[in-house]
Amino acid sequence: MSDQVLAGRYRLEGRLGGGGMGTVWRAVDETLRRTVAVKEIVFPDVLTAEERRVATGRAQREARAAALIDHPGVITVHDVVIEDERPWIVMELVDGPSLAEVIRRDGPLAPAAAAGIGLKVLDALEAAHAKGIVHRDVKPGNVLLAGDGRVVLTDFGIASIDADPSLTRTGTFVGTPGYVAPERLRERPGGPESDLWSLGATLYAAVEGRAPFDRDTPMAVLGAVLTEEPAPPQRAGSLGPLLWYLLRKEPSTRPGAEEVRRVLRNVAAGLPSGLPSATPSATPSATPSGPPGAVTTPAPPGRRPSRIWIPVAASAAVVMVGALLAGSILMNGPDGEAEVSASARADASSPPASPEATPTPTPSEARLDLCGLVGHRQLKRLLPRGNPSVEKDQKSCGWTVSKRGFEITDLNRRTSDPPPASPAEAHNKFVGTRNATTPGTHVWGWPTIDVDHVKARKSGALPVSGIGDEAFAYTSTGLTKPMDISGVVFRVENTLIEVEHVYERGTASPGDARDAARLIARAVARA
Missing domain, CATH: 1.10.510.10 (Transferase(Phosphotransferase) domain 1)
Incomplete structure (x- = not known):
């Protein structure tokens, strides 16, 4: 085909490249004596006559589209010819490769x-x-x-x-x-x-x-x-x-x-x-809810540490709360009213410190009483039996009661890596956490309370809507002990949170455990 002449003036010299839309040839315009590129539109054999007609119209439309734009960054189209019942687009020859x-x-x-x-x-x-x-x-x-x-x-x-929608190709x-x-x-x-x-x-x-x-x-x-x-x-x-x-x-x-x-x-x-x-x-x-900032994307986090607080004798469950927030937290009480924990109310009633005496903490420095994130009535509604005991550290807080409970953990503080500096970083960390949540067997435990090596089967990440900016859920079913987990991981701006409902099998149905975990996650995300 290298000697083929189109429309009596464009002599094809060699193939430059091709793709799904056709083949591009180097050619010489023998009328104006200049080198050009010619794009041959290649029709699949399965196209009907009507579809070929539409494709030809699209090729002619390409010439009109490019001709409307007078800009050095847009390809210049010289001509469109019909040869062998196919359109051929004649355009400037750009001396250089494609970005691909x-x-x-x-x-x-x-x-x-x-x-x-x-x-x-x-x-x-x-x-x-x-x-x-x-x-x-x-x-x-x-x-x-x-x-x-x-x-x-x-x-x-x-x-x-x-101005020319008549050739829009629908259905494909x-x-x-x-x-x-x-x-x-x-x-x-x-x-x-x-x-x-x-x-x-x-x-x-x-x-x-x-x-x-x-x-x-x-x-x-x-x-x-x-x-x-x-x-x-x-x-x-x-x-x-x-x-x-x-x-x-x-x-x-x-x-x-x-x-x-x-x-x-x-x-x-x-x-x-x-x-x-x-x-x-x-x-x-x-616009997005926060700035991405000029940051280097962190590597996806590795597997979470093997740690869950579970008392031995009582077969108890756990409520662990962890978050990194810079303001008072509100949770809905059983009747739907806003409820502030006692510690948050005490903080709010205290006189503000002098700006000169106490610098304003940054979001990565400010902390609330982690147990104060859940109000008393909210806690009693979720854990109606017994009086929960409290355990806490820098990044989490836990209540233990008989049979069942919840874990809420600040994933920003789970490792020694600095907390995400922007929603973009937090999003990337969320994606890494989600990608690491794959089906398989894992072992978890809490050695300090003599509960360890609970072998469990974990599900993959399941997308969940309506919780924070993005969320996924998972389950973990104990194989060596009758302890199960229903979990949710979600992101709100820079903060990554994990909620786990930990319970002894039989104290809650899987559906109830899932709903309870999502209830807590949704409430914390709103707060």
């Missing part, structure tokens, strides 16, 4: 280099958005790195033009799995924020060397985009928080183009991201 080829050849990019490329792609996207065009297929393979330093966005073949998926925003997979309208999501996925691939939702099959990728969080980036540096924001599921919670540009400029210059200590863009209702 660079990643495959050289490996991941440094954050500053990726941010510099992202800035130029963002400029091209904004030029398109200003014309009412949403690209809808931003990915490393469609970002060309020209030898003259230009970054060129190509392949507007599935672009959506506000169009786009590249892993780079298509979740709202488009849910068949919701995709706007500029969808392109920004795809830009985030592209930059993630640039610094990590793989797509954020990389899986073995396309269907698994689509499912991960809809229901899972991306793996915490390990190489992104100060670019990491921006990636976390851009890849949020809900479009209204992603940063706007100006905020993205400001952060990319900082990272490209080798500076911290510059994300503020308040919400980063737009209005509070349209």
Whole structure:
């Protein structure tokens, strides 16, 4: 095919590359005597005549879409010809590889280099958005790195033009799995924020060397985009928080183009991201609940220490409370009224200390009486039998009563690692904890009270809605002793909390144990 001539003027010289949308050829425009790139649209054999007609219309629409945008970062389309009942798109030949080829050849990019490329792609996207065009297929393979330093966005073949919706193809998926925003997979309208999501996925691939939702099959990728969080980036540096924001599921919670540009400029210059200590863009209702900050993503935490407080003789259960909060905690009493623990009321009634005498504690320093997180009436409602005894330490507090109880633990203080400095760090720690919660056998115990080596079978993480910013549940069934656990792990901004209902089998049904654990988790999250 290297000597084929299209429309009497475009002589094909050699294949440059190809993909799902077609094959790209190097060609010579013999009329104007210039070298061009020609994209051959390849139709699957299973397409009907009507589907071929629609595909041809989409190719012609790509030419109109690109022609509307006068920007050096957008590919220039010269012509569209129909040959052999297939469309061929004639465009400028960019002398340079795609970002995907660079990643495959050289490996991941440094954050500053990726941010510099992202800035130029963002400029091209904004030029398109200003014309009412949403690209809808931003990915490393469609970002060309020209030898003259230009970054060129190509392949507007599935672009959506506000003024020309007649060729929208319904009933089929169009786009590249892993780079298509979740709202488009849910068949919701995709706007500029969808392109920004795809830009985030592209930059993630640039610094990590793989797509954020990389899986073995396309269907698994689509499912991960809809229901899972991306793996915490390990190489992104100060670019990491921006990636976390851009890849949020809900479009209204992603940063706007100006905020993205400001952060990319900082990272490209080798500076911290510059994300503020308040919400980063737009209005509070349209932004995440807290700042990601310029941080390095921590490694996922390892397995939790083998420790649960369980008295030997009484076969008792435990209530352990741990949290890192900087204000008074309210819990709903049995009648729904707000209830403040006695210690919290005493703290509130005390005169405030002088600012000069006592510095204001930071969230990582401030602590409440951990047992005071649950009011007396709330505790009696959950543990109606006996008078609970109290045990506590820096990160947890426990009540023990006969037969059953609850454990609430501050995961921020479980290890010697510093607490998360931002919601982004806490989210990554949550994802690591969830990924580590896999089905299998484990051993737990509390040697100091002569209860150890309780062999148990643990379930995997089960998603739970309506508790904090994100949550999952799990169960643990004792194999060597009749002790079971129903647990919930959830995040509220920077804080990670685990609730475990520990009980002797027979004192509560699995359903009641699960509901009780979620009741406590929901109440603490609201507080």
